[in-house]
Amino acid sequence: MASVVLSEAEKLYIVHGVQEDLRVDGRGCEDYRCAEVETDVVSNTSGSARVKLVETDILVGIKAEMGTPKLEKPDEGYLEFFVDCSSNSPELEGRGGEELGIDIANTLYRVFSCENTVDLKSLCINPKEHCWVLYVDVLLLECGGNIFDAISIAVKAALFNTRIPKVRVLEDDEGTKEIELSDDPYDCIRLNVDEVPCIVTLSKIGYRHVVDATLQEEACSLASLLISVTSKGAITSMKKVGKGSLDPESIFEMMETGQRVGKSLHVALQKILDEEESLGTSRPKVGFLG
Numbered sequence: 593m594a595s596v597v598l599s600e601a602e603k604l605y606i607v608h609g610v611q612e613d614l615r616v617d618g619r620g621c622e623d624y625r626c627a628e629v630e631t632d633v634v635s636n637t638s639g640s641a642r643v644k645l646v647e648t649d650i651l652v653g654i655k656a657e658m659g660t661p662k663l664e665k666p667d668e669g670y671l672e673f674f675v676d677c678s679s680n681s682p683e684l685e686g687r688g689g690e691e692l693g694i695d696i697a698n699t700l701y702r703v704f705s706c707e708n709t710v711d712l713k714s715l716c717i718n719p720k721e722h723c724w725v726l727y728v729d730v731l732l733l734e735c736g737g738n739i740f741d742a743i744s745i746a747v748k749a750a751l752f753n754t755r756i757p758k759v760r761v762l763e764d765d766e767g768t769k770e771i772e773l774s775d776d777p778y779d780c781i782r783l784n785v786d787e788v789p790c791i792v793t794l795s796k797i798g799y800r801h802v803v804d805a806t807l808q809e810e811a812c813s814l815a816s817l818l819i820s821v822t823s824k825g826a827i828t829s830m831k832k833v834g835k836g837s838l839d840p841e842s843i844f845e846m847m848e849t850g851q852r853v854g855k856s857l858h859v860a861l862q863k864i865l866d867e868e869e870s871l872g873t874s875r876p877k878v879g880f881l882g
Contacts (some may be wrong), residue, residue, distance in 0.1 A: 596807045606812045607798045615802065615809070622853055624804040629745065629864050638726075639754030640664065643746040645804070647736020650743050652728065656757075658771070659725035661716060669715020669723035671704055673697045675730040675743075680739060696730065696743060699831060701746070701793075703820045706828040708787050718761050722771060726754070737751040740818055744791035751788060752865050753867040755780040789820040789828050790861070792854045794846040796838060801846050803853050817846045821854025823862070828844035 598606075606616060613620050627645045634640035638656040642649075661668060675696045677689035704710065715724040728750070730743055758781060759775045772782075795805040795813035802809060805816075814836025820829045827847060832838060838846075 596811050598808060598811050602808070603812050606809060609802050610797045610802055610809075610812075613800075617806070619804075621800055621802045622849060624853075624857065625806075627742070627745065629749055629789045629861065629868075631749050631865065631868060633737055637749045638675075638756060639752075641746045641753055643742050643749065645736070645742045647734060647807075648739055648742045649709035649732075649734035649736075650746040651731040651733055652743070652746040653731075654750050654754050655727045655729070656724050656754065657727060658717070658722055659847075661720060661723045665712070666720040667716050668712035669725060671710065671726045671728055673700045673704075673728045673730065674804060675700075675732070677732045677735075680705060693732075696732075699818065700728070700743070700747065701731075702829050702831070703791065709828070712789060714781060714783070715756070717759055717771065718769065721769070722766065724756055726751075730809075730832045735777065735807075737810055738793055738804045740793050741804060744789070744820070745857075748790060748861065749865060750784045750786055751783050754783055757781075784879070789822045789823055790854060790857050792815070792819050792821055792850040792857065794819065794850055796836065796842060796846075801842070803849070817843065817850070819847060819850035819854070821850055821858075823855065823858035825851040825855045827851060843864065852861055 609615055610621060615621070619625070623840065625646050627643060629641065629643050631639070631641045633642045633651070634653045639654040640652060641652050662670060675693035677693045715726070728747060730747070732739060735746040758779050759817055760771045760772045760774055792802055792803060793805065793816055794801045795809060795816040797809060797813050805813060813834065815832065815838050817832035818831040818833060819827055821827055827850065
């Protein structure tokens with residue numbers, strides 16, 4: 593992961609500020625930076641979204657393709673995640689970027705492995721034979737800290753924007769089945785994203801923890817906790833990252849903060865998505881090159 597080099601004096605300044613609930617950029621410990629969210633930015637996808645969290649820039653595209661259901665879940669579709677870390681950071685070139693991409697993809701698989709996150713049964717066309725497979729491509733354009741949270745926001749926004757064509761299964765007299773796709777672009781399936789969690793990363797700095805850490809704050813943190821939280825505040829998964837340790841009391845405090853902040857994050861994101869959709873085709877599009 594991209595990092596910055598800080599002097600001991602700079603680290604001390606950041607740590608002491610966090611203890612007083614005053615961060616270098618003026619935020620409190622539980623405050624997010626202002627994020628820009630835009631959906632439907634890539635034309636040749638079923639759904640897409642771009643999230644820019646100051647210097648962190650994420651693009652997500654979702655492509656719905658027909659496939660065969662998995663043997664263990666014959667009446668469900670499924671999601672596949674691919675992460676490309678094409679950041680301009682030298683540390684993310686080559687093997688470093690590949691390892692980070694695999695780590696992010698594995699984290700997303702874990703977050704979406706919980707039941708009811710996405711209604712996978714609605715993606716089934718014909719049990720044991722045909723289903724929709726959602727290929728979720730994540731592109732890390734720029735890394736400026738807190739990439740897991742930004743990616744989870746972008747994935748939820750892209751899923752909200754995803755439109756899957758409605759299909760009919762026709763069977764002739766001989767029992768041969770044919771699949772007919774609707775020609776109407778508005779005759780489609782929308783996914784319910786109410787239970788899709790967002791990741792809240794809490795970084796332990798000194799005796800306190802902060803959300804939405806900058807690269808400079810990440811350099812002062814030895815351990816972080818990644819918590820996936822639903823809109824109702826339910827924790828679906830946790831992951832500890834970093835070389836440092838976390839005591840049980842800190843973990844419980846971080847979980848409480850994650851639930852509180854996660855609920856607020858979902859409300860703010862859903863408000864943006866609803867406002868954007870209400871504008872319809874009249875909304876101005878910036879796009880990921882904007």
